[in-house]
Amino acid sequence: MLTKTPHLFDDATKVTAGDSRWQGHTSPDYWAFVGPFGGCTAATILRALIDHPERAGDPTTMTVNYCAPVAEGAFDLDLRLVKANRSSQHWCVEMTQGNGEVATLATAVFAERRPSWSHSGASYPGAKPFAETLPYTKISVPWVKQYDFRFVEGEPKYGSTSSSAPPETYSKLWIGDSVPRKIDFLSLLAMSDAFFARIFHAKRDFVPFGTVSLTTYFHVSAEDLAAEGIARVLGVADAKIFHKSYGDQNGELWSPNGRLLATTTQIAYFKA
Amino acid sequence: MLTKTPHLFDDATKVTAGDSRWQGHTSPDYWAFVGPFGGCTAATILRALIDHPERAGDPTTMTVNYCAPVAEGAFDLDLRLVKANRSSQHWCVEMTQGNGEVATLATAVFAERRPSWSHSGASYPGAKPFAETLPYTKISVPWVKQYDFRFVEGEPKYGSTSSSAPPETYSKLWIGDSVPRKIDFLSLLAMSDAFFARIFHAKRDFVPFGTVSLTTYFHVSAEDLAAEGIARVLGVADAKIFHKSYGDQNGELWSPNGRLLATTTQIAYFKA
Numbered sequence: 451m452l453t454k455t456p457h458l459f460d461d462a463t464k465v466t467a468g469d470s471r472w473q474g475h476t477s478p479d480y481w482a483f484v485g486p487f488g489g490c491t492a493a494t495i496l497r498a499l500i501d502h503p504e505r506a507g508d509p510t511t512m513t514v515n516y517c518a519p520v521a522e523g524a525f526d527l528d529l530r531l532v533k534a535n536r537s538s539q540h541w542c543v544e545m546t547q548g549n550g551e552v553a554t555l556a557t558a559v560f561a562e563r564r565p566s567w568s569h570s571g572a573s574y575p576g577a578k579p580f581a582e583t584l585p586y587t588k589i590s591v592p593w594v595k596q597y598d599f600r601f602v603e604g605e606p607k608y609g610s611t612s613s614s615a616p617p618e619t620y621s622k623l624w625i626g627d628s629v630p631r632k633i634d635f636l637s638l639l640a641m642s643d644a645f646f647a648r649i650f651h652a653k654r655d656f657v658p659f660g661t662v663s664l665t666t667y668f669h670v671s672a673e674d675l676a677a678e679g680i681a682r683v684l685g686v687a688d689a690k691i692f693h694k695s696y697g698d699q700n701g702e703l704w705s706p707n708g709r710l711l712a713t714t715t716q717i718a719y720f721k722a
Numbered sequence: 723m724l725t726k727t728p729h730l731f732d733d734a735t736k737v738t739a740g741d742s743r744w745q746g747h748t749s750p751d752y753w754a755f756v757g758p759f760g761g762c763t764a765a766t767i768l769r770a771l772i773d774h775p776e777r778a779g780d781p782t783t784m785t786v787n788y789c790a791p792v793a794e795g796a797f798d799l800d801l802r803l804v805k806a807n808r809s810s811q812h813w814c815v816e817m818t819q820g821n822g823e824v825a826t827l828a829t830a831v832f833a834e835r836r837p838s839w840s841h842s843g844a845s846y847p848g849a850k851p852f853a854e855t856l857p858y859t860k861i862s863v864p865w866v867k868q869y870d871f872r873f874v875e876g877e878p879k880y881g882s883t884s885s886s887a888p889p890e891t892y893s894k895l896w897i898g899d900s901v902p903r904k905i906d907f908l909s910l911l912a913m914s915d916a917f918f919a920r921i922f923h924a925k926r927d928f929v930p931f932g933t934v935s936l937t938t939y940f941h942v943s944a945e946d947l948a949a950e951g952i953a954r955v956l957g958v959a960d961a962k963i964f965h966k967s968y969g970d971q972n973g974e975l976w977s978p979n980g981r982l983l984a985t986t987t988q989i990a991y992f993k994a
Contacts, residue, residue: 510934510968511787511935513785513937515783515812515829517807518807532789532816532824532827533824535789535790538934538991540789551805552804552812555804555805555829557785557787557827557829557935559787559934559935561934561967561968563966564966565967566964566965566966566967566992566993566994567925568964568966569963569964570962570964571924571961571962571963617841617843652841653839662782662783663785663829663937665785667987667989669962670965670966674966689843690982691842691843691844691941691982692838692840693835693840693841693842695833695835695836695837696782696941698939700972700985700987702962710962713970713987715972715985715987717782717783717939719810719833720838722838
């Protein structure tokens with residue numbers, strides 16, 4: 451561990467074990483506009499799954515559907531092992547709050563990552579070193595302050611008056627925790643939702659926005675990830691389309707050692 | 723409709739309504755190696771959701787987790803509206819067979835596609851016309867014969883002895899039903915799983931393979947899609963990584979009119 455005292459991220463994603471029903475609590479440190487940072491919610495669900503006594507194998511894919519705003523305070527996580535095979539597990543998780551309505555619905559697959567033929571077709575995007583890249587400090591939303599974002603390309607130009615310029619949606623940036631923390635599956639999942647909304651980039655402005663569904667694939671085993679021993683990733687993100695109030699995002703998270711750790715995609719609502 | 727008699731695809735994805743529990747049946751016409759073609763299973767689930775009396779809005783995203791092989795015969799679909807908001811619905815579907823174990827777990831979001839700012843950042847890949855491209859007829863698996871695949875680039879070279887050549891995973895191809903059928907959300911979803919396994923392309927051979935999770939985003943409303951009035955799509959697919967028995971695939975489905983209809987991603991098990 452890079453820090454000895456409990457990290458804010460670990461506090462924010464803390465869970466209390468139950469039988470099938472676990473408990474968590476939103477964190478003011480990772481608060482976004484109208485609720486908790488979705489990446490933090492996703493990581494909390496993943497933490498509960500990883501900590502579950504029946505869990506076997508490494509997280510391979512996770513899809514999180516954000517059904518309704520999460521209110522400040524406590525929530526329940528109902529964890530259900532839907533199907534287990536010899537080498538994989540299928541989970542379904544419902545997050546509910548006081549009213550009993552589902553706020554977040556997630557599915558995850560855990561699998562034993564057996565040795566196989568290996569090939570990376572995607573190329574490491576490359577970037578100037580983290581130390582030579584300026585931190586992005588223009589947004590004071592709580593969750594954003596928990597991260598050290600350093601844009602290599604596609605820094606957002608909010609409020610730019612050059613509205614006639616073509617929309618730019620590509621970004622390449624270093625992402626680390628503001629207080630350095632070794633990258634694990636939890637932080638990787640959170641970071642896969644940490645790219646600023648592509649619609650903000652495209653419109654060069656903040657507009658009403660909410661992620662509807664996030665899917666992240668992990669391309670390393672727990673052992674691989676631990677061996678990387680890194681505290682930041684190089685992230686790239688882009689969008690393909692915005693149409694009738696919904697837009698997409700696709701992204702990659704790379705180890706600075708040049709290894710593809712995770713790919714991610716999401717569909718989001720926007721008003722513009 | 724382009725055909726007047728019932729289309730095999732509509733037979734294969736037929737469902738019988740229940741209250742929350744619907745019924746379906748696997749189709750020999752869409753059989754794959756050890757079970758039904760996953761795209762047909764996904765489309766059957768989507769059909770049940772679209773036909774559900776409580777459904778409102780258009781499908782926006784669907785994630786299908788293939789938990790276990792589906793046996794030949796009948797299956798039940800347990801459809802649950804997990805959360806409904808003013809303009810969107812979150813559904814969860816479990817497919818079970820006789821033994822009561824879950825074979826397929828799916829989540830879907832339906833939404834009212836309100837007018838908005840619109841922008842397509844991705845470029846139409848372009849291709850020589852369908853009529854000038856040769857059908858791919860080298861595979862006689864039942865489900866493959868239901869489609870008219872015409873490779874523009876990246877035709878598979880199974881059994882090729884040039885094993886020293888670098889793995890190629892990119893494909894561009896026309897995809898239509900062998901008996902032409904107007905493209906709707908059902909066929910679009912099925913086609914998003916109709917690319918041949920990227921590992922087959924990479925290894926130039928058939929190896930044990932199974933899709934674990936498929937996520938498809940729809941970028942058109944029902945009205946948009948009907949207005950296209952098309953019977954085939956131009957599909958592109960690629961893979962980023964194969965590692966420790968799992969590999970990814972990402973793809974796009976385009977209208978021949980140059981409109982991005984759907985994006986898709988999947989993670990799959992392989993043995994190689």
